[in-house]
Amino acid sequence: MSRTPRLAVAVVTAAALVAGCSSSPSSDGEAPSYRASKDVQARVLPQLAANGEDVESADDALWVVDATIDGVDEGTTVTLLAKADRGEWEMVSDAETDEDGHVSLTSDTAGELVVVAGEDDDAIGTEVSTEDAPEPTFSDDFDEDSVDATGANWHTRDQGFTGVRTCSRADASAAEVADGVLVLSVLEDPEGGECQLPGRRKRFPQRLNGHVGTEGVYSFTYGYAAARIRTQSARGQHAAFWMQAVGGQQTGGPKVGGAEIDIMEYFGDDHPEGGLTSFTYFLDEAGKKQTVGGWLPDVEEYGDDWAEQYHVFSVEWTPTEYVFRIDGQVTQRLEGETSGRQEFLILSLLSSDYELPRFNGELPEQMEVDWARVWETGAEQG
Template identity: 35%
Template sequence: MTSRLRALALLITGLLAMATLVAVQSPAQAAFGRLHLPTATPMAGVPFSITGQLESKVKRPVRLQQQRGSRWVTIARTTARRNQSFTFRGVVLRSDANLRAVARRFKAKVKLPKIVTKAVAVPVLVQRGRIAALPPVAQQGTTPSAPAEGPIVSAGFTPARPGRTVQLQQQRGGGWETVRTAPQDRSGYAVFEASAGKTYRAVTVAAGGAPAYTTDQVTAREWKPAFEDTFSGPTLNPALWQDQTESYSYDTGIRTCARQDPSVRAMTGETLELGIGYDTTRAGQNCHYTSAYGEGDSPYLLNTQVATQKSFTYRYGYVAARIRFAAPQGAHSCFWILPEGGKVPGDPARGAEVDVAEFFGEGGPRDAVGGFIHTLDSAGNNEKLGDLFKPTSLMKPTGDSWSTSYHVFSLEWTPQEYVFRVDGREFWRTSQRISQADEYLVLSMLTSNYELRYLTPETLAAKTSVDWVRVWKS
């Protein structure tokens, strides 16, 4: 073979070798990896899993590292699968953290380069607690009952860890003694009876890797109602309540087909029954209405609305009512307060409508109780703040419903804020649009235009039952 042919053969052999080498190494050259955020935000001290991917299709060790100052510290190890995925299990964090995954250089059939994923910021839920000393505003039950007496202490923790033990501790001498225990409910709350003049704190004990948490301390006090009605008489007490009677199209057309009338409420000797019904004075006539959901025709209807407008007002304190709501959609029940002098455009401090609890029927949005604040803008248009609050669906025992049991719905009103609660469990707190005016109480069952599409004979027969109403002034 001539020298020229030998050189050509060597060149071809070299090119073939290089092609083979590139073909083998190409997977390794794709040195890419990714660490995914957890599908749910982890809780402090509670093990969770975190996943990721590498583009090298071989089994190889992977480390999970946490940034601590200027260093990266390995906190978990695993092995990547041939399908490029990896999972770290049993990861525990105590606070928010920056994490990354690292696969070091690895020798398989070829040398695989080091892969370092981009760091991800992982938020961590750290349990926090709030404690409040309250009047007796927690009294869930299936039957009417005399109002509970004596103060209560309500302790709520977020995120909720249902079943985790909460200790109510009383200050004695220089220390603290556990006097009662209860499990956190589904909403993260535990509510306890207390003694006036005693100082308390709540401790949710360590469990499942999560550390204990101790709340601030509060002192319980005696509460004497400034207003109370247990509806135990044969008729509604006219010294306390007045029937409000508005004609059709009241509330600027929101209830075109209804008017208020005392004939659709009743007294049982234990409760006030709020109802709705047909207006027999307009039997056979149809009312045409419009709403955000369209328009239609409805019979003319009667609604219930009673108030203390001429007999009792208050400013600041706690107002509470023990209520069992009507179940069907098509009408809604509300416990609310209104300013004595009416709402003033552009000035919420001179009066706001505050809906302490509003329920639109089972099967409605989120099985939730609403809390709302209505004020007027400078042009006199209604401004609404609030919502149907999903957490309220967890503030009752499993299997319970708003229509099978009585629950206490309360509002704490100070010059700085409103706090809305169900059986002592807080579901909304706001410092916006706080009224500084005297307000009176209202109980109602109403059929608004937007609800008439749900109206059925079942709705017309339903009643909202009010067991008692109380006010404690600050």
């Protein structure tokens, strides 16, 4: 295919999908068709996009289409079309390719979808379907029995006054479900005293942390994990959605020993590094901790309203890479050997010792989780 400028296609007729011929726009809304091409590679991911202020069902999130267009300039517009209820093809989203020809698109319409780049004789594309997306294998919209109840998915983790959190401990009172939302808090410990960090004069009230996980209830290996989260705004604690290996990490690298997979951590508004991170940690053959990942550059590309709106944070986990996304947009791609162990989910709002001197809010601070889902795929996915 010849290189194309920033061009988009708005609508494709059903006849054009079959014939593959080209046409010009017409007054009745029909638009150029496309030529099926191997230069357009696309796959439908699960429903991984849903930013907004209101609580929504996980079933109402947008499907994400991951596409790569070979041989086009960076900034080429690619369009996603869906067949509406009345049988017409309508544009549902468009986006510009990155330097590798990659683009992420979204659809609120289930069924047949078409990815198109270019127009007239240069228009190329491919057809996909939401039916090709994996089905969820774990889903929690947080009803009243989601946390710390008999048969619940999530239980408060046994962590307190140790490690990097000598001034805080997890407690069930800091994790509650209300109106379909899991609310995780950092609270002042009513039974605690004051805590003084080494080398510092200032004392801090001991804190309770909302810290829950699915250990012993649910775990998986390879697939997609996502949670729709609205973070805290203040510094001094961090919201997190992460996973750990069942039974704890072991030496020998991630495939054998597992890994900690930090899908997202948010360290508060006005952070000098932007506030958002995605990391993985594992132990090498010598038992030394290895870290891959880091702070997300240019976080404003994905939003600047973390404490006002919900966003879907997700990871695609295969044997050869982790792909982190926010509302379907790729934020980091970490290639290489990944965890080969069963991993369980964790949601938390933690106040670590190193953060306390930077606390600029008022307790309680809160993180809200609308829903969490997993789509298991097996080792062949991706």
